Amino acid sequence: MEFKVIQECKSSKARLGEIKTPHGQFETPVFMPVGTQGAVKAVSSEDLVEMGIKILLANTYHLYLRPGCGTIEKCGGLHRFINWKGPILTDSGGFQVYSLAKLRTISDEGVTFQSHLDGSRHFIGPKEAMEIQQVLGSDIVMALDECAPYPADYEYVLKSVKLTSLWAKRCVEHKKDHHQALFGIVQGGMYSDLREMSAKDLTEFCFDGYALGGLSVGEDRDTRERVVSETRRFLPDDKPIYLMGVGKPEDLVRAVSLGVDMFDCVLPTRNARNGTLFTHRGQLVIKNACHTEDDRPIDEKCGCYTCSHYSRAYLRHLFMAKELLAYRLNTIHNLYYYNQLMDDIRCAIREGRLADFRNNFFRLQQEKD
Amino acid sequence: MEFKVIQECKSSKARLGEIKTPHGQFETPVFMPVGTQGAVKAVSSEDLVEMGIKILLANTYHLYLRPGCGTIEKCGGLHRFINWKGPILTDSGGFQVYSLAKLRTISDEGVTFQSHLDGSRHFIGPKEAMEIQQVLGSDIVMALDECAPYPADYEYVLKSVKLTSLWAKRCVEHKKDHHQALFGIVQGGMYSDLREMSAKDLTEFCFDGYALGGLSVGEDRDTRERVVSETRRFLPDDKPIYLMGVGKPEDLVRAVSLGVDMFDCVLPTRNARNGTLFTHRGQLVIKNACHTEDDRPIDEKCGCYTCSHYSRAYLRHLFMAKELLAYRLNTIHNLYYYNQLMDDIRCAIREGRLADFRNNFFRLQQEKD
Numbered sequence: 001m002e003f004k005v006i007q008e009c010k011s012s013k014a015r016l017g018e019i020k021t022p023h024g025q026f027e028t029p030v031f032m033p034v035g036t037q038g039a040v041k042a043v044s045s046e047d048l049v050e051m052g053i054k055i056l057l058a059n060t061y062h063l064y065l066r067p068g069c070g071t072i073e074k075c076g077g078l079h080r081f082i083n084w085k086g087p088i089l090t091d092s093g094g095f096q097v098y099s100l101a102k103l104r105t106i107s108d109e110g111v112t113f114q115s116h117l118d119g120s121r122h123f124i125g126p127k128e129a130m131e132i133q134q135v136l137g138s139d140i141v142m143a144l145d146e147c148a149p150y151p152a153d154y155e156y157v158l159k160s161v162k163l164t165s166l167w168a169k170r171c172v173e174h175k176k177d178h179h180q181a182l183f184g185i186v187q188g189g190m191y192s193d194l195r196e197m198s199a200k201d202l203t204e205f206c207f208d209g210y211a212l213g214g215l216s217v218g219e220d221r222d223t224r225e226r227v228v229s230e231t232r233r234f235l236p237d238d239k240p241i242y243l244m245g246v247g248k249p250e251d252l253v254r255a256v257s258l259g260v261d262m263f264d265c266v267l268p269t270r271n272a273r274n275g276t277l278f279t280h281r282g283q284l285v286i287k288n289a290c291h292t293e294d295d296r297p298i299d300e301k302c303g304c305y306t307c308s309h310y311s312r313a314y315l316r317h318l319f320m321a322k323e324l325l326a327y328r329l330n331t332i333h334n335l336y337y338y339n340q341l342m343d344d345i346r347c348a349i350r351e352g353r354l355a356d357f358r359n360n361f362f363r364l365q366q367e368k369d
Numbered sequence: 370m371e372f373k374v375i376q377e378c379k380s381s382k383a384r385l386g387e388i389k390t391p392h393g394q395f396e397t398p399v400f401m402p403v404g405t406q407g408a409v410k411a412v413s414s415e416d417l418v419e420m421g422i423k424i425l426l427a428n429t430y431h432l433y434l435r436p437g438c439g440t441i442e443k444c445g446g447l448h449r450f451i452n453w454k455g456p457i458l459t460d461s462g463g464f465q466v467y468s469l470a471k472l473r474t475i476s477d478e479g480v481t482f483q484s485h486l487d488g489s490r491h492f493i494g495p496k497e498a499m500e501i502q503q504v505l506g507s508d509i510v511m512a513l514d515e516c517a518p519y520p521a522d523y524e525y526v527l528k529s530v531k532l533t534s535l536w537a538k539r540c541v542e543h544k545k546d547h548h549q550a551l552f553g554i555v556q557g558g559m560y561s562d563l564r565e566m567s568a569k570d571l572t573e574f575c576f577d578g579y580a581l582g583g584l585s586v587g588e589d590r591d592t593r594e595r596v597v598s599e600t601r602r603f604l605p606d607d608k609p610i611y612l613m614g615v616g617k618p619e620d621l622v623r624a625v626s627l628g629v630d631m632f633d634c635v636l637p638t639r640n641a642r643n644g645t646l647f648t649h650r651g652q653l654v655i656k657n658a659c660h661t662e663d664d665r666p667i668d669e670k671c672g673c674y675t676c677s678h679y680s681r682a683y684l685r686h687l688f689m690a691k692e693l694l695a696y697r698l699n700t701i702h703n704l705y706y707y708n709q710l711m712d713d714i715r716c717a718i719r720e721g722r723l724a725d726f727r728n729n730f731f732r733l734q735q736e737k738d
Contacts, residue, residue: 041694042694071662323407
């Protein structure tokens with residue numbers, strides 16, 4: 001993997017970058033849609049290509065449990081299995097082990113857990129995390145980390161940071177495929193000195209990129225932005241920075257200015273299925289009665305497939321009638337919105353007008369429809 | 370609407386025809402996918418166009434209740450509302466009133482019923498059926514009929530036939546839009562003489578086409594084919610014949626030879642959502658364990674989007690994981706299969722080899738995968 005900074009913003013830490021992977025290149029800042037179980041919920045890979053999406057995230061924990069590495073290996077790897085020719089980033093499986101699996105036991109060696117699907121017992125350590133992601137064949141793989149709960153006391157988070165550093169070292173040692181880029185994950189909860197410790201530990205291993213983990217776990221926005229901002233100072237400028245699990249459109253706009261290059265979040269896809277749609281003037285709840293006979297698209301400034309072909313009235317009807325098409329059309333719109341937002345941000349950085357873009361973005365978000 | 374017979378089969382009553390409507394033309398025999406609530410479940414109108422589908426069926430009962438005629442009228446009619454530029458056939462609403470609605474009261478004037486959605490009271494008579502379908506703006510509208518239950522005794526069915534004839538006359542009188550074609554529906558249950566009576570009554574009104582209603586309601590195949598065959602003799606050869614609600618691929622192949630030109634059925638779409646897929650060698654149940662690591666497409670002879678891009682292993686995984694994409698990909702395959710089957714039938718009639726086609730079709734359906 002190659003990362004290159006193309007343009008730096010003068011008024012903030014934002015930068016326009018480019019990442020090259022074995023499955024193609026993309027520009028940063030970038031938002032990665034989440035393909036939890038080998039599919040971005042409700043849409044096909046062709047839909048994603050048409051939206052202009054360049055890189056997907058897939059969840060190692062889910063794919064490891066179902067359909068299992070054997071199936072994906074026999075079908076020629078994850079790219080071929082899911083029919084996605086572009087870059088894929090896989091997480092380590094750690095986060096889902098902590099949030100979904102049952103009866104977890106953590107030791108220095110790794111995590112023993114029971115599947116949330118059938119209660120079967122499994123073990124994932126740093127070596128296994130690397131091996132599974134090698135079978136998946138993703139372009140960017142994540143080191144196994146321990147994600148402390150929130151809130152957690154200082155002693156717990158200190159131990160968690162130390163374990164994450166130990167596992168990070170082992171992941172570096174166990175990664176065999178030189179085509180795959182490996183990112184380390186900085187932990188440390190909301191404690192400034194632990195974030196510093198974690199960042200300094202990890203940078204010693206010269207990862208291809210650095211992720212900020214353990215955020216968007218219930219803390220308020222100011223706290224999160226403080227942690228991002230403080231931690232960012234201890235991370236190298238020549239590597240991509242990935243803020244995991246964030247977030248709302250306004251969170252992305254703000255985090256870019258703190259020097260974040262990559263994002264992922266289930267919000268656009270999950271909200272789509274709940275009927276909450278993003279527009280340049282804020283959110284729109286499609287089931288609201290005011291849309292019953294509204295012949296306009298969701299967002300008149302949007303160029304997505306949904307807005308080009310369907311009215312709010314029809315989308316509301318589909319949603320009220322629980323038609324499956326509703327989930328796809330809504331998802332196409334929301335992901336297109338996110339992708340376009342990142343495109344606009346990159347364009348603004350390139351043209352040296354990010355501050356103006358940001359002011360305009362927040363002003364429009366307040367406007368009534 | 371214009372109907373033209375292009376080619377007649379020498380060994381059966383099958384014929385190749387062409388229907389011209391204000392929204393385009395299509396060849397018969399044709400299968401019409403069912404867009405119950407203004408959407409063919411799980412797919413978009415663009416998907417349907419890509420499959421080569423030319424005409425859709427939409428359900429008046431469902432659309433009348435939700436979103437309601439007012440909404441569809443304000444959004445420019447059904448074609449524009451659902452983004453479908455091709456021909457649409459709407460049913461009269463009668464069948465759903467009998468099968469879904471509650472507390473029905475039938476009189477010579479029409480049917481009073483309660484909505485299955487919210488219990489609200491409604492009335493649909495011949496005049497209302499014509500008015501609603503005029504607002505929808507469909508290309509082919511159906512006369513209001515009374516569909517007798519099965520089994521039903523002779524006296525009941527006799528009354529039902531007489532009522533259907535009375536309503537047919539009133540539908541003809543109340544239809545105002547001369548761009549819309551109007552089809553009558555022959556009833557008469559499984560009684561040969563009542564079918565004859567119904568067919569003779571209806572042909573007096575010179576409908577643009579004739580449907581066979583009240584079939585595929587629980588009778589065995591031999592009975593259904595006897596009724597189709599007997600009734601067909603009393604219907605004009607210069608009008609399209611539509612067998613409502615039928616059916617399986619083998620039913621279509623057989624009914625074409627009895628002189629049927631048009632079909633609709635929820636089977637391909639419903640089966641798709643249940644994971645039962647049609648192939649040229651019979652049905653395939655995608656959840657079966659034998660498909661777990663099967664890298665082949667559903668049907669190696671199929672040219673659909675799903676078969677061109679995805680393996681059985683992936684489709685099984687999506688289905689087991691209840692991913693919404695499963696329903697769309699399966700639906701695309703099944704509808705493509707039906708559409709291709711009708712295409713093959715038309716080609717065989719054109720080339721004077723329908724008997725061979727039929728023998729080959731049934732031989733392959735028996736073969737193991």
